[in-house]
Each structure stands twice: as C-alpha cells, then as structure tokens.
Amino acid sequence: MKDIEKYKSSEKFVLVTLRMLIGWHILYEGFAKLLIPNWTSASFLKESQWILKGFSEWIISSPGVLNAVDFLNTWGLILIGLGLILGLFTRIASISGAILLFVYYLNNPPLIGLEYSVPAEGSYLVVSKTLIESMALVVLAVFPSGYFAGLDILVEKYLNRNK
Amino acid sequence: MATTDNSQSRKVMTQEPLKRRTLLKALIGIPVLGVFAFELIKKYTYDQEKKSRLIKELGLENLPVPTILKSNKGSKSDLIRVGIIGYGSRAASHANGLGFIHPATVEASAKNDGLKDWFAQEDLNVAITGICDVFDLHAEKGLATARNTVRAGGAEPSTLPVKRYRTYEEMLNDKEIDAVMIATPDHHHAPISIAAAQAGKHIYCEKAPVHTEDQIMPLYETIKNSKITYQLGHQITQSPIFQQAKDIIKRDILGKITLVETTTNRNSADGAWIRHLDSNGNPKPGDEKTIDWAQWLGHAPKVPFSIDRFYNWTKFFDYDIGLLGQLFTHEYDAVNQLLNIGIPKSVVSSGGIYYWKDNRDMADTLHCVFEYPDRDLTLLYSAMLANSRSRGRFFMGHDGSMDLGGSINISVDASSTKYKKQIEAGIIDPSGPMVSFNPNSGKVDAVSSATEKYYAARGLTTTSINGIQVDITYLHIKEWIDCIRSGKTPSANIEMAFQEAVTCIMAHKSYVEKRRVEWDPVNRKIV
Structure with missing residues (x-):
C-alpha cells in the first residue's frame, strides 16, 4: 500500500471527493427511509x-425481524453516510457500506433469467450501479482518506497520545 | 505488513502538536454536512408543501383516520350465546371473528407467530353454545372450536356447554341460544333466516340473502316486523378505507359519477367452485352415512347423494345463483353502501359457460348492466373465471376516477372541468394515480415515485388499523354484536339486503330468461 503521506494532492482530492459523494448518497438514502x-x-x-430469496422471505415472515431489519438498515445507512462525510472511522464505514450495498445487489442482481416486477431505473447486465458503488467503497477502504482529511486525524492523535 | 512504515509515519505526524491546518483537514466533512442538512430540510419542506397543496386542491384534507371503537361489552351477564348453522370453511372464519379458534389452527400457527393479530382482537363477550351441521365431520370441527380454551383478546374460556343440534329447527327452539350465524349453502339462507326471526334469534347471514324471487318479500317482511338484529355477511365495507371512500364521494372529488365498473377476475378450479378434491387431488371426505342428505337438500329438488353437489353446490342453480349470489353481492353492497343506489330500473345480463365445461348451470363469463336513469348512472358487472387480470372496481366521474380495492387510488381526468386550472398549472398530473390511501400508513399520501405508483396500482397492501392487522370479517361481526346490545341498526341491514336481493334476482332472471328485466317500484315487483 502506498504511504498516504506520499499521495499527490490530486490523488487525495479524488479520493476525498469520491468519499463525500458516496457518503452524501448513502446518508440521504437513510434519511429518506x-x-x-x-x-x-x-x-x-x-x-x-x-441466493438471498429464502433469507428475505424469512425476514418478511416475522414482523419482529422485519422491524429490526428496517431499523438497522435505516440507521446503518445514516451512520455509514455520516462516517464517510466526516471521515470518521472511514475504513469501518467503507467496509460496512460495501457489504450492505453488496447485500442489496445480491437481493436483485440483474442476471439473465431473473425477472423482477418492478422495472430497474437503468439498463443492466450482471453489473448494476449498486455493485459499482459497493466496489467504489472497497476502493475507499483500501485507500482510507480519513487520515489526511477527516475526523480520523483526531482519532489517530487520541489513540497515539500515550505511545 | 506493508502498513508498518505507514503507521510509523502517521505516528510521527500525530505526535506533533495539532496544527491549525491539520485541524481544518480533520473538520473537512463539517461544511459538507452543513450543505447536506440545508438541502435535506429544503427537500422535505418542498415535498410536504407539494403534498398538502395537492391534497388541498383535491379537497381531501382532514379525512377521518380509521379507528376501532371499543365495544360496550356489558357485564358478564350480558354474554351473547351464539349458535352456528352450517359449519364449513366460512363458519370457521366466523368463529375466529367471535374470538374462537380450532385447536389444530393454533398448533399450525404456533411456529410462525401467525395468530399474533388474532390474539389482539377485542373480546366480544360471546360464547358459541350450539353447532348445527348435516355433516358429522364439520359439526365436530365446530364443537372442537367452541370448546377450545385458547381465546382471542384475553377472554376466559367459555364455561357453558356446547351442544350439537341435528336440525336448525331444534336449535331455534332452544331458549339457550340468543343469536345465530347462518353459513349454509345459499338455498337455505332465507328459510332459516325467516324461522330464526320468528323464533326471536338475532341473525348474521352469509350472502346471498335469498335464492329465489318468492323468498324476497317473506324474508323482508318477517325481519322488518321482528325486533331482532339482522346483518348480512358483507365484510368488505368494514375495511377502514371504506370510510375514506365515503368521504371522497361526499366531498364530490370525482364530479358527476355516471359509470361504476365492478369486476370478478379469477382463473383457478377453486375460484370456479370446483372444490371436492383436497390439496393432494384426493376426494374430500363425506358419504351418505355421515351426511344427512335429505336435510342438506331441504326444499331443493330430490336427487341422489352426490359429493360433487355437496362440495360444489355453487355450480348448480338448484342451490344458488352462481356468480351473482357469490361475488356480485359483495360488489353491489360495496357500491350501494357508498352511493345508496338501491334497486335498478332495469337489468340486462348476458354470458355463458365458455371455459369450465363440466356439469355446471352457472355462467363462467357473465356481464350485467344495471340502469339507474333517475341517478344518471350505470352499474356494470363483468365477471370472468378464466383469466385473473385485475380489473379493479372503478367509480368514474367527469373530474376523476376512484379505484377502490385494498387501497384507494384517485386519478384526475385529463378533461376535468373542475381541475382544469390545476392541471394547466402543473399541480395535478392526470397521467397516473394522484392520491392514494394506503391503509398501512393510515393517512392520505400523494403518490410520488414510480415504484410507489406501481405498488399502489397493484394494491400490494394489507389492511391495518393502528399498526395491527385486522380481520375485516371480525369488524363486521363486531358491528352485529354491538348492535344487538345497543339496539342500533347495522350497516348490512334488512333494507340493504332487500335491495340487494331484488337486484341480484333481477340479474339472474335476465340471464336465465335471456331478456331485459325491469323493477316496478309501485307494486314492488320484478317484471
């Protein structure tokens, strides 16, 4: 992994911008719900x-589980969005977001032969925007930008205080 | 690990005192979050304003939110003792509505918490104390249900004995029964109702109220001259959205309504009333030893025992009037409760047996046109048993239409006079459903996204009140029980039943006699 202190400023700029954009999107998805x-x-x-059909059916079948899933999903999205925008626990936020989006993708992947009654808002073959956004979050996890632009700077400072 | 260098350099960085520049970098997300918050509030305000403006433009503000009124149960001594006549699958639902359930159902639902909403049902302070059925197996199911100690609404198990009656006359003669629920095949409905009213028993009777023309007046007059509470089994109108629909009609949102379209859309053997086989394809139980066939036939023509007739009686005009008695009755009641249309001036029916070519009398494709010239209104019924495309239930006015199903969807007509200005100003978009009432959310909602529109149009909703899934049959039974105690008149009362009986028999007569049938309001006769 490239040392973050050696990033060119253009590299830092695109990483932080990408983080802000995805953070904004996910935060609004959370608030909208x-x-x-x-x-x-x-x-x-x-x-x-x-592959997640059975699991999803199990969630719907029980009102208690469904409520819990709805709550965790909404607040999960809000926390991930805040983390990305603020650059706070950037790596955890990126990885959690990537996993969550990948689960969305696995629930309705645009594979040949799978028909959905709700039309998608684009044209997809195997790859969808959700999958791409999930991968973009993996990129942000591999190149965490919170350490040079975000509250993670302060977190690091606090953790290393006594070392 | 590759990160060793990395963390060392970070360590160096973080051990230095915090520079002003570094602090700014740490807080880089704050202004972004500020802009986000600003935009979020702007968007929320815009949506709320748009929604309230649209609802206001349509005159839909302050629609009543559905609630269930608490029953006046009275004291313990006010217990109502109910007898059930005819204990098939419909009666099992009635028993559930009364707060009773079969032990096998409890066992089957234990795993998935399926009875949660049923347990939340309010106790009506009733007991099932009598079961009458000509088939031993059905009667035993009824007895087991009435004796079950598991009750809805935290009610205590009934301590009263439950008796099986061999005939309905025997039950009606018993002073220990206060009220009866009739869920027999249709040809018994009127004779049992008349006898029950004469015996002073309150009546909840499944639709259709009558089977033949000559039963109409005797039923009407007997009930009318009695002091009993009569409720016809039409649970649809108890759905909470019906109150909303009533209000929409009252506020004249749709303009002048000149056409109401009602439909039946089914496409299965079960939906076409072929029901003598179980889910494995084996014949259902029952033979001459366990079924009192002579009593089952009653006044109907004498025929040898037939398992086909016993389970699939709907197919034969000897026992009912087909689609009209089974399904149009619900449609008619829904429309009549909303518009008070009453008896039509004329009816023309037409149809045939085009798909289910078995031994049936009933049409599997049927169209009936009911004319109400005094109201400038046509009621159309189109039934189909070989295609299940959902065609809805539409109230069509000059300014808009209302699709009334599990939810309400209102679309404004592109050529509306009333909403012309709003359509031009872009406040109202006539191209899709504009306002929907979804019983799940309990309030009026302007439809926004494509997905929401799609789900609203498909009616993928369930009825709930205050977040609890409520069985609408229970609400209808509750209304009946409440009226027995208060002496008030229930919604599906004898006047409504009379209008429905005449309308259905007119349509049936038109189909059978292949002619236009009229109502003579002076002599109160079908001509």
Missing part, C-alpha cells in the same frame, strides 16, 4: 430473487 411514514423494506425484500 426515516422520513417516509411507515417505510418498510418488505416490498424490496418481496422482490428478492437468487
């Missing part, structure tokens, strides 16, 4: 195909 009265992931999970 919070602001829609009685929002639930049930309709999304009902559409689940492929």
